[in-house]
Structure formats: C-alpha cells, structure tokens
Amino acid sequence: MSITEIHVERGNIRNIKAHTGDAQPLADGAARLQIEGFALTANNVTYAATGEVIGYWKFFPTDDPATGIVPVWGFARVIESRSAHLEVGQRLYGFFPMASHLDITPEPRGANVVIDAAPHRRDLPPVYNAYTRAGASDAADDALKSIFYPLLLTSYLLFDFLKDNDWFKAEQIIISSASSKTGLGLCKYLAEARPDGPRVIGLTSKGNRAFVQGLDACDQIATYGAFEQEIAQIPSVYVDMAGNADIRGRLHHHLGENMLHSAAVGTSHWDKFEPTGDLPGARPRFFFAPSQVEKRRADWGPGQIEKRLEGAWRRVAQDSLDWMKIEISQGLSSAIPIYTEIANGKTTPDTGHYIEL
Ligand SMILES: NC(=O)c1ccc[n+]([C@@H]2O[C@H](COP(=O)([O-])OP(=O)(O)OC[C@H]3O[C@@H](n4cnc5c(N)ncnc54)[C@H](OP(=O)(O)O)[C@@H]3O)[C@@H](O)[C@H]2O)c1
Structure with missing residues (x-):
C-alpha cells in the first residue's frame, strides 16, 4: 500500500x-x-x-x-x-x-x-x-464543518472575550481581513448582539469591499489604502486578522491613545507580517482562544460555553449558504x-x- x-x-x-x-x-x-x-x-x-x-x-x-x-x-x-x-x-x-x-x-x-x-x-x-x-x-455537511468549525469557534470566542471585557470601553471595533471567514464570523456575532456593543468597522482590501458590504454585518467598511480618511479617531479596539505590519502600524499611529485594545489573531497577509515594535496606544496582544474557553468554564460551569459555541458556528455556517x-x-x-x-x-x-x- x-x-x-x-x-x-x-x-x-x-x-x-x-x-x-x-x-x-x-x-x-x-x-x-x-x-x-x-x-x-x-x-x-x-x-x-x-x-x-x-x-x-x-x-x-x-x-x-x-x-x-x-x-x-x-x-x-x-x-x-x-x-x-x-x-x-x-x-x-x-x-x-x-x-x-x-x-x-x-x-x-x-x-x-x-x-x-x-x-x-x-x-x-x-x-x-x-x-x-x-x-x-454527507459531502455538504462535511465540507461546512471542515471549513467553518475551527474558524467560527475563534470568531465567537473573540466576540465573547470583547463583551466580557465590556468592549474595553471602546466606541468602535475595527476588524482587518473582514472578508475572511474568521473576520466576518466576528462581524456576524457582533451584529447579532446589537444594540449592545460598539460600532463595527470591517477593514478590507478594495477588491473585497463590495463582498463585505453585501454581508450587511458591519456599520462601516474601510479599505487598507485609505482608512486614515475613513476611520474616526475615537476610542477603539483593533482585531487583527491580517497581521500586516504596515496596516497595523498605520492604524496605531492614526488612533494613538484611542487604541484601547489591539488583538493579534491572524496573519492572512502572511508575507507582510513583521513582529511589532513600539507603537502608540495599547500594545498588540496575542488572542489565545482556549483561555477564553477555560474562563467561561469557570464562570458558567461545565458544558455551557460548548453549548453556545455549537449553536454559534451552526448559525453562521447555515447562513453562509446565502453568501x-x-x-x-x-x-x-x-x-x-x-x-x-x-x-x-x-x-x-x-x-x-x-x-x-
Ligand atoms: N488565532 C486563532 O486562533 C485563529 C483561528 C482562526 C483563524 N485565525 C486566522 O485568521 C486569518 C483568516 O483565516 P480564514 O481561514 O478565516 O481566512 P479566509 O476565509 O481564507 O480569508 C481569506 C481572506 O484573507 C485575506 N487574504 C488571504 N490571503 C491573502 C494574501 N495572500 N494576501 C493578502 N490577503 C489575503 C483576504 O482578505 P482581505 O482582503 O479582507 O484582507 C481574503 O479574502 C488567518 O490568518 C487565520 O490563521 C486565527
């Protein structure tokens, strides 16, 4: 064999x-x-x-x-x-x-x-x-679970982490690579929670702007080339799925002390990644999803966070059949x-x- x-x-x-x-x-x-x-x-x-x-x-x-x-x-x-x-x-x-x-x-x-x-x-x-x-x-179910399960668990745990921290007192959450499945999953969970939570800004490339717009999960869309003109300088959280050093640096400089939390989650722009030097505002911190699972097990007792995760990934995966x-x-x-x-x-x-x- x-x-x-x-x-x-x-x-x-x-x-x-x-x-x-x-x-x-x-x-x-x-x-x-x-x-x-x-x-x-x-x-x-x-x-x-x-x-x-x-x-x-x-x-x-x-x-x-x-x-x-x-x-x-x-x-x-x-x-x-x-x-x-x-x-x-x-x-x-x-x-x-x-x-x-x-x-x-x-x-x-x-x-x-x-x-x-x-x-x-x-x-x-x-x-x-x-x-x-x-x-x-079942080919369709197998594909949906394989594509979404590992990604949407992180999206939901990020949503839960931000909420659990009272949104870090931010007025807006900016999500890079908003067109990625993990990024748009987070946008969807934030949209579900409305009117609770800050405004959501999906940050994406010019070519993916219309796709993110069509998902109708963000309050505003901004693009990498021009976000300094588009994103207000108010208290903010950044969720970084792109890992692009230039974008991260420019956004931290644009927001300065208004950057209240900066979560490093992904490197979809893997060839533009560089480790973080000194930046204005909150220092980027790696988001480790299993820590939030542990925290919720302690807060809510065994099985509760798992139940929410199961419902959450299925909702968005089902919804994905439309887009x-x-x-x-x-x-x-x-x-x-x-x-x-x-x-x-x-x-x-x-x-x-x-x-x-
Ligand atoms: N830390 C964790 O626990 C965890 C868990 C799940 C996912 N993640 C990370 O989240 C990121 C997104 O993953 P995904 O599987 O959800 O992605 P995906 O759905 O395959 O996303 C594709 C998107 O990523 C951007 N992109 C992909 N390749 C690129 C490239 N070579 N150059 C420039 N842009 C590129 C584009 O978005 P834009 O045009 O919008 O930038 C594209 O629409 C990954 O880095 C992944 O590792 C981390």
Missing part, C-alpha cells in the same frame, strides 16, 4: 509538492486512518507561515527536516486498527496532515473523543490532538493549486474549498 503526503518547503512555503512512498507496517496500539476530505482556507497557509514560530510543523513530521506537512481540518475513516480504542470503519473529525493517511495512537477521552497519544504530539496544544467520532458521511459557494475538488493533488492560490492571495472570499479524496 502506498501513502501520499503533500510536502511544503519550510523555508519557502510557496514550494509545495506531492510525495508518495510505501506504507510502514502499523505499530502495535496504533490505528491507520484514511483521510476522506478536508477544507483549505487562509488559516492553513497561516499554519505554514507560522510553522516554525508556533510549531505547526511538529504535528506531522516528514523524513526531511527541510519540509513539513501543512495541517488541515477534516474527516477520516479507520481502515486498520491494532488498538482496542478505535474500531475499523469509525469516522473521525479533527486535525489531519495534507496527506492520504495518518497513523495515530488512540487514547479515549470520554465516549466521543480519542486523542492521538503519539510521543511527538504529547507536548503540543491538546485542542489539536483530539479526534471526535463522526456519523455517516458562500462550496467548491468541492477531487483528489489529494487538487489541494496543491488551491493552496497555492490562497498563499498568493488569489481566492475569492465567497468560495469555500473542500478537497475530497
């Missing part, structure tokens, strides 16, 4: 190619998963761009340290098992390599979840090591041109990509 993996050059993440080799015999205690499908968005390119700093290359190492495998969210089926904890035929949702197969060492965590207890993943964030048992396959078309591509190798398109900023925000293997 052969296994195909998509390898990316760690020093030049635009260099991507398929690599096929023979499968090794399955280790005792392990299960072999055949990957059935996964989504591709800017989030996956961010995993590659931050692979060294945040450690995303550590999940699915290759034999060559100069290459790595980009993680993706999707579905897989157990095709062979030498573990008492996972039976052949079981489908799983979770964090997979861009590859045809993955061997994991399953350990149960409750009735519905197994974690991969492989030694190289032991010290990595637990949220990425958990695999949830899934029911029968996003799902494009299903066939075969692992179809991921290569799509990844390249996203890495080069060439995809349109009204498309959600799902690769079916």
Whole structure:
C-alpha cells in the first residue's frame, strides 16, 4: 500500500509538492486512518507561515527536516486498527496532515473523543490532538464543518472575550481581513448582539469591499489604502486578522491613545507580517482562544460555553449558504493549486474549498 503526503518547503512555503512512498507496517496500539476530505482556507497557509514560530510543523513530521506537512481540518475513516480504542470503519473529525493517511495512537477521552497519544504530539496544544467520532458521511455537511468549525469557534470566542471585557470601553471595533471567514464570523456575532456593543468597522482590501458590504454585518467598511480618511479617531479596539505590519502600524499611529485594545489573531497577509515594535496606544496582544474557553468554564460551569459555541458556528455556517459557494475538488493533488492560490492571495472570499479524496 502506498501513502501520499503533500510536502511544503519550510523555508519557502510557496514550494509545495506531492510525495508518495510505501506504507510502514502499523505499530502495535496504533490505528491507520484514511483521510476522506478536508477544507483549505487562509488559516492553513497561516499554519505554514507560522510553522516554525508556533510549531505547526511538529504535528506531522516528514523524513526531511527541510519540509513539513501543512495541517488541515477534516474527516477520516479507520481502515486498520491494532488498538482496542478505535474500531475499523469509525469516522473521525479533527486535525489531519495534507496527506492520504495518518497513523495515530488512540487514547479515549470520554465516549466521543480519542486523542492521538503519539510521543511527538504529547507536548503540543491538546485542542489539536483530539479526534471526535463522526456519523455517516454527507459531502455538504462535511465540507461546512471542515471549513467553518475551527474558524467560527475563534470568531465567537473573540466576540465573547470583547463583551466580557465590556468592549474595553471602546466606541468602535475595527476588524482587518473582514472578508475572511474568521473576520466576518466576528462581524456576524457582533451584529447579532446589537444594540449592545460598539460600532463595527470591517477593514478590507478594495477588491473585497463590495463582498463585505453585501454581508450587511458591519456599520462601516474601510479599505487598507485609505482608512486614515475613513476611520474616526475615537476610542477603539483593533482585531487583527491580517497581521500586516504596515496596516497595523498605520492604524496605531492614526488612533494613538484611542487604541484601547489591539488583538493579534491572524496573519492572512502572511508575507507582510513583521513582529511589532513600539507603537502608540495599547500594545498588540496575542488572542489565545482556549483561555477564553477555560474562563467561561469557570464562570458558567461545565458544558455551557460548548453549548453556545455549537449553536454559534451552526448559525453562521447555515447562513453562509446565502453568501458562500462550496467548491468541492477531487483528489489529494487538487489541494496543491488551491493552496497555492490562497498563499498568493488569489481566492475569492465567497468560495469555500473542500478537497475530497
Ligand atoms: N488565532 C486563532 O486562533 C485563529 C483561528 C482562526 C483563524 N485565525 C486566522 O485568521 C486569518 C483568516 O483565516 P480564514 O481561514 O478565516 O481566512 P479566509 O476565509 O481564507 O480569508 C481569506 C481572506 O484573507 C485575506 N487574504 C488571504 N490571503 C491573502 C494574501 N495572500 N494576501 C493578502 N490577503 C489575503 C483576504 O482578505 P482581505 O482582503 O479582507 O484582507 C481574503 O479574502 C488567518 O490568518 C487565520 O490563521 C486565527
């Protein structure tokens, strides 16, 4: 049996190619998963761009340290098992390599979840090591969950974090890469909360302005080229999905001490990212979604934040059928041109990509 993996050059993440080799015999205690499908968005390119700093290359190492495998969210089926904890035929949702197969060492965590207890993943964030048992396959549902679930959980937790902090006393919230699924998810949750909350400004590129406008979730749209003329100098929060150093610097200088909180969330403009030097206003702070989950578990008791997250992602994913078309591509190798398109900023925000293997 052969296994195909998509390898990316760690020093030049635009260099991507398929690599096929023979499968090794399955280790005792392990299960072999055949990957059935996964989504591709800017989030996956961010995993590659931050692979060294945040450690995303550590999940699915290759034999060559100069290459790595980009993680993706999707579905897989157990095709062979030498573990008492996972039976052949079981489908799983979770964090997979861009590859045809993955061997994991399953350990149960409750009735519905197994974690991969492989030694190289032991010290990595637990949220990425958990695999949830899934029911029968349905192409449209699988695509929606793979595209939206990991993104909208962050959008909702950001919304909850801002609200929990009384909006940092701001009068406006500015969201860059407002056309991204994570950005527009936040705009949607803020819109749901109206009249509570500050005004929402979606910051985007000129070409995506009409798309963000059409979503009708922002009070105002501003564009990267001209926002100094468009954004009022009043108490503000910045939620940075773009990670573009020039935009962040200009916005901090424009707002000065009116920048009350600056949340670093994404780097969709990954090739324009630079670490923050000294800037006027609040110092940019990395938003770590699992901390907000922990806080709400303590505030509300077990299961409550999970219930809200489940409702929240489903609402926006359902709503997306009005503004996003799902494009299903066939075969692992179809991921290569799509990844390249996203890495080069060439995809349109009204498309959600799902690769079916
Ligand atoms: N920290 C977390 O926990 C967390 C969780 C989820 C997502 N995120 C991050 O949020 C960001 C958005 O992810 P997503 O999957 O929601 O994105 P997406 O839906 O694929 O968004 C695409 C948008 O990103 C911008 N973009 C993408 N590639 C670009 C490029 N090469 N050059 C310039 N602009 C580009 C464009 O928006 P504009 O024209 O509007 O800029 C584009 O419409 C990613 O960086 C992701 O890692 C972080």
